[in-house]
Amino acid sequence: MRYVARRLMHSLLLLAGVSVLSFVFSELAPGDYYSELQAEGRVSAATLSALRSQNGLDRPLPLRYAIWLRSVAHGEFGYSLAYQGPVGPLLAQRIPGTLLLTCLSTGLAWLLALPIGVWSAANRGYQYDTILKVSLSILLSIPELLLAIILLAIAVQTGWLPAGGMHSPGGGSLIDLLRHLAIPVTVLTLGLLPVLIRHVRSAVSEAMGSAFALAAAAHGIPRRRLLLRHVLPVALNPLISLLGLSLGSLLSASLLVEVLVGWPGLGPLFLEAIFARDFAVVLGVVMVSTSFLIAGNLVADLLLYRADPRIRV
Amino acid sequence: MGSDAVLTVRGLSKTYSQRRWWGGTVPGIRALHDINFTVARGRTLAVVGPSGSGKTTLARCLAGLEQPEAGEIQFAGAPVEIQLIFQQPAASLNPRFSAAEVVEEPLVIQRRGSKPERRDRAALALERVGLSRTILGRRSHQLSGGERQRLAIARALIVEPKLIVLDESLSGLDIRLQEHIARLLADLQSRLGISYILITHDLGLASRLAAEIAVLDGGHIVDCAPPADLESRSTHPATRELIAASKVLAV
Numbered sequence: 001m002r003y004v005a006r007r008l009m010h011s012l013l014l015l016a017g018v019s020v021l022s023f024v025f026s027e028l029a030p031g032d033y034y035s036e037l038q039a040e041g042r043v044s045a046a047t048l049s050a051l052r053s054q055n056g057l058d059r060p061l062p063l064r065y066a067i068w069l070r071s072v073a074h075g076e077f078g079y080s081l082a083y084q085g086p087v088g089p090l091l092a093q094r095i096p097g098t099l100l101l102t103c104l105s106t107g108l109a110w111l112l113a114l115p116i117g118v119w120s121a122a123n124r125g126y127q128y129d130t131i132l133k134v135s136l137s138i139l140l141s142i143p144e145l146l147l148a149i150i151l152l153a154i155a156v157q158t159g160w161l162p163a164g165g166m167h168s169p170g171g172g173s174l175i176d177l178l179r180h181l182a183i184p185v186t187v188l189t190l191g192l193l194p195v196l197i198r199h200v201r202s203a204v205s206e207a208m209g210s211a212f213a214l215a216a217a218a219h220g221i222p223r224r225r226l227l228l229r230h231v232l233p234v235a236l237n238p239l240i241s242l243l244g245l246s247l248g249s250l251l252s253a254s255l256l257v258e259v260l261v262g263w264p265g266l267g268p269l270f271l272e273a274i275f276a277r278d279f280a281v282v283l284g285v286v287m288v289s290t291s292f293l294i295a296g297n298l299v300a301d302l303l304l305y306r307a308d309p310r311i312r313v
Numbered sequence: 314m315g316s317d318a319v320l321t322v323r324g325l326s327k328t329y330s331q332r333r334w335w336g337g338t339v340p341g342i343r344a345l346h347d348i349n350f351t352v353a354r355g356r357t358l359a360v361v362g363p364s365g366s367g368k369t370t371l372a373r374c375l376a377g378l379e380q381p382e383a384g385e386i387q388f389a390g391a392p393v394e395i396q397l398i399f400q401q402p403a404a405s406l407n408p409r410f411s412a413a414e415v416v417e418e419p420l421v422i423q424r425r426g427s428k429p430e431r432r433d434r435a436a437l438a439l440e441r442v443g444l445s446r447t448i449l450g451r452r453s454h455q456l457s458g459g460e461r462q463r464l465a466i467a468r469a470l471i472v473e474p475k476l477i478v479l480d481e482s483l484s485g486l487d488i489r490l491q492e493h494i495a496r497l498l499a500d501l502q503s504r505l506g507i508s509y510i511l512i513t514h515d516l517g518l519a520s521r522l523a524a525e526i527a528v529l530d531g532g533h534i535v536d537c538a539p540p541a542d543l544e545s546r547s548t549h550p551a552t553r554e555l556i557a558a559s560k561v562l563a564v
Contacts, residue, residue: 215405215465218376218397219419233409308409 007301011294018290019283023065026279032057033081033277055081068283077287078280082273087284090269095288097166098265102254102292104181105188106247109196112189117200122227124205132197140194144253148187148260155183164262184254184261191253192246199242203235210234237308244300248293255289318389319475319508320352320375325384327370344370346532348384352476355502357509359519361555362529368512371529372397372480375510389475393423396474400481402465406453412439412464413449419472438467442497459490466497470505478510483518495522516559528552 034051037043052058056067068078076086083090116132123129155161162168162180207213208231216230258267266285273281325348330338344367352358362368373379375386376397388395399405406415416435420426426434436446442463453461462482469477479498483491499522501507513519519526520540528536528543530551538546544556 211399211401211404212407214378215397215399216407216418218378218399219422219468220377220393221418221422225422230407234407 003305004302007298011291011298014294015287015290019068019287020065022283022286023061023068026283027061031277033279035277055079068280077284080273080278080281082276082278082281087280090281091266091284091288094264094266094269097263098251098254098258098267101181101184101188101258101263101265102247102250105185105192105254106243106250108185109189109192109246109250110243113193113196113200117197118204118227118232120197120201121204121208122223136194136197139190144187144191145256145260147190148183148257151183151187152261166264180263184257184263187257188250188254192250196242196246200235200239203238204231207231207235233307237304240300240304240307242300243303244297247296247299248289251289251292255285317353318351318387319354320389320395320510321387322348322350322375323385323387324349325371325374325381325386327367327374327379327381329370344532345374345381348532348534350527350534350537352508352510353524354475354508355506356525357502357511357523359511359513359523359526360529361513361516361519361526363514363551363555366529366551367532368514368529369400369480370532372478372510372512375476375478393419393472394475395478396469396472396476397478397480398465398469398482401485402482403453403458403461405465406461408453410452411449412444412451412453412456415453415464416468416471419468423472434471435467438471439464441470441501442467458486459493462486462490462494463497466494466501470501473505474507476508476510478512480512481514483511484513484515491518498522516555520559528555 032052033055034048034057038045038048049058056064059067071078071086075088077088077091078086080087080090120129120132152163155163161182163183164180166177166180168176168180204227208227212234213226213231216226221230254265255267255270257263258265259271262268266288269281270285272278273285325345326343327345328343329341331341348371350358360368360371370379374381375395377392377395378397410418413432413435416438417431420431420434425431432449435449439446439448444460444463444467448456448460448464453464456464465482483494486494495518498509502509509522511519511523516526520543523540525537525539526543527534528547528549528551530549535549536543536547536552543552547553547556
């Protein structure tokens, strides 16, 4: 319990650090939400400066940060100039979509990677394993965005799958949702899969080559039991740590894929906010992704803590 | 020896081949060539040789971890009654298993006995190697080096083996611990009538523990004699080199 409390404290500190850095970087970046209006020249300079001071953009950085912190405490996470409202509800609306996509893809990728990786490690050096290795290398070298575009093109050409969005107009059934999920989940899963399989394969191979696995084999332990009962639990440690990282890395991939397939998650919101220089929303999404990453790692560390009694830090 | 032989090895040969990625194989190193020996019940045969002489390959063939390509291994018992104790017994313990699980695992896979029976036998095996029952719940990282060594021996003992192959199991231990384990092995031999094949590069150790010493060099057995006669009966330069080396070390 004390371990969890300490980890939570670390996480809060990390979030605070990320928010401070984000503020500093936003200050260094040129322009703000009103720069575009200014460039168009239709709004007078006086009006613009009035708007800026009305929205507090002319205040010094530390003060703006303090105001932002207060709004975080109220659950508002700042004020979006583009949406003319607090950021909190905007994020809350988009988070479930992104979570659904990332958790589903991560889960699916791991479900596939574990058996394939173990199988591949058990058949190291045979033809099938070589074929698998080559296909993984090819898959690894295809960018996710290209994969998404190819799948979308196929979907549009054939009409088998919807080419974007989360629901068909008027349709809200589970089947409809799954049909919309198919492309983004496939892209994200295939993107993560080669990395995971390689890690599972090497972790299992390493554990299989260790002296205790050899000793177990010498005792005539059947191959299946050897792999599942002896080797896999030992190979699991590095994989559990990877689980946390995979959640975080998938999130960043997900933001891009969401934009491409028009998935109503954080991705499109983030992109729009960047183009509009709607800083509060950008910061909100950054904070959410950081929290995802922290949560993923925390879950992984707790699993590791449970799985291996040697790791009691 | 004759009918009293526990193990008879005739014409054993082993060549390691390399697997090609498309599935073919290319012949590689010839590790063992026409090996013949017998081990009598309750006796110890030492197999001594320099690195790369084929000692470990021999151990692995005897334990069934490698398939020899020629020759026969006649063993008076079930295959499981040959047990192998590794070069680093401590590393041969699964880090995620408790001492009880380590020792019971051979019984579990053979579906021998109920759970409480297995626990009793595990405790008995631990007792035989001088470990207390209280360590049953501990994992290997919570044990000392000597305890791990004994645990590995207990695991071999639990299936009531007729032959234990010790593959450099005593090397790399500090002298005092080596002495303890050697005494333990000798004690188990006299009480349970187990035969040992002691594989080592240490001729001194072999002379103290074994009734007979076979010298392995380049995959051939070049000399085989009781320790006292080895020097006078040796015919091969490899044997003389080993004797000379052990004398230097003894001084």
